Amino acid sequence: MIQITVCPSCDSTEIRTVRQDWTGKFQGRLYTVPSLEFYECPDCGERIYDREAMRRIEAHSPAFAIRHVEKKAHVKAHA
């Protein structure tokens, strides 16, 4: 986990890590990443995700799920 002590948006030192279910949106579709750890600034609402958090978001994102489906369909069409 990267260490952040000052919010890059508002310079608040109140920024801290939180672990909670994270809800994102992709093409109007909501998806949830359970127990995601990320930084959140209580003063301005800025959220910062480290590499691990980004990877978990990507793993749960429908954008990647769609890509997997397309890949499978492509392979099938040429089999």
Ligand SMILES: [Zn+2]
């Ligand atoms: Zn802030």
